[in-house]
Amino acid sequence: MKISARNQIPGRVTAIQPGAVNGSVKVDIGNGIVVTANITEEAIADLNLAEGDQVTVLAKASDVLIGK
Template identity: 55%
Template sequence: MRISARNQIKGTVVDVKKGATTSHVRVDIGNGQIITSAITNEAVDELAIKVRDQVTVVVKASDVMIAVH
């Protein structure tokens, strides 16, 4: 995967909580730090995001996205 965003942080998914339309994905980036991303349930399903997955948190402006590789 290639992306232009420079703020990329690798981590491990520690929790996925689905709501009515939006999921909160918690990613452990090390040293006791957790980043939470709010993404659509559809994105979670399409990317098959689950606990213990290795992902990259991509921060662009005020958005926090998840990249699966």
């Protein structure tokens, strides 16, 4: 499958916290960095995600914000 997102980072699922509609998935991408993605419970089930799974974090955004 080809994806248009160019920011593709491999990592390992370290935690999945279920929710009513969306779940929180934590992915260790190395060097002590953990990315958290909030995705639907349906997507978690469709991907059959589990702790320890090797996954790819895809980031595609039209805006990046910085605050101080």
